[in-house]
Amino acid sequence: MIRRLFAPLLVASLIAVIGAFAGPQAVKWAFGAETGPQAAVNALWGTTLPDPTNRPRALSEFRGKPLVVNFWASWCGPCVAEMPALDRLHKKYSANGVNFIGIAVDTPQNVQGFLARLKVGYPLVVAGFGGGDLARQFGDEQGALPFTVVIDASGKVRSTTLGQIQPAKLAAVLDSL
Known part of the structure; x- marks a missing residue:
């Protein structure tokens, strides 16, 4: 049970860290949104x-x-x-x-x-x-x-x-x- 929850929690945590430290532009880049x-x-x-x-x-x-x-x-x-x-x-x-x-x-x-x-x-x-x-x-x-x-x-x-x-x-x- 814990292993099934670990992967989604890890992905969600990684996205949160990217958003918090890299800022909105990096998140847009990571998900392919056009900028500029x-x-x-x-x-x-x-x-x-x-x-x-x-x-x-x-x-x-x-x-x-x-x-x-x-x-x-x-x-x-x-x-x-x-x-x-x-x-x-x-x-x-x-x-x-x-x-x-x-x-x-x-x-x-x-x-x-x-x-x-x-x-x-x-x-x-x-x-x-x-x-x-x-x-x-x-x-x-x-x-x-x-x-x-x-x-x-x-x-x-x-x-x-x-x-x-x-x-x-x-x-x-x-x-x-």
């Missing part, structure tokens, strides 16, 4: 999220085009402060085929209330707290907001910015696309 920037882009293309009116939006529609992804929340002061600059950049670069999308780490009700106060010309989707998980895949280790990612037309991550964007720096990245 390309995995994050693939996860983004495979995601469908509701817009603030609860209509589903497949993010794969942005595949093959330059894309600025901004993770934000209505309760995040720096997020709200950078929205007008992002909107101006969207207006300027949309003529060049650059798309923008805001992924709200928030509730639909909060986003609807935010949009009643401030109009944004680029699409917004609501990811709830799951948006933070997606941002972490792109390198937002702290889980802080705002977090902005620029993806080129080939699907390569060209830049990430933790914290409020600097419009001139983001424009320089977009000009290089």
Whole structure:
């Protein structure tokens, strides 16, 4: 009886030790989960999220085009402060085929209330707290907001910015696309 229980207990203990000492990345590697920037882009293309009116939006529609992804929340002061600059950049670069999308780490009700106060010309989707998980895949280790990612037309991550964007720096990245 003890021998029958020993093998499963040994395997379970080994998994626990790997998780405790090697961290989540090693556990993902041990079980074959994809990690890194390309995995994050693939996860983004495979995601469908509701817009603030609860209509589903497949993010794969942005595949093959330059894309600025901004993770934000209505309760995040720096997020709200950078929205007008992002909107101006969207207006300027949309003529060049650059798309923008805001992924709200928030509730639909909060986003609807935010949009009643401030109009944004680029699409917004609501990811709830799951948006933070997606941002972490792109390198937002702290889980802080705002977090902005620029993806080129080939699907390569060209830049990430933790914290409020600097419009001139983001424009320089977009000009290089």
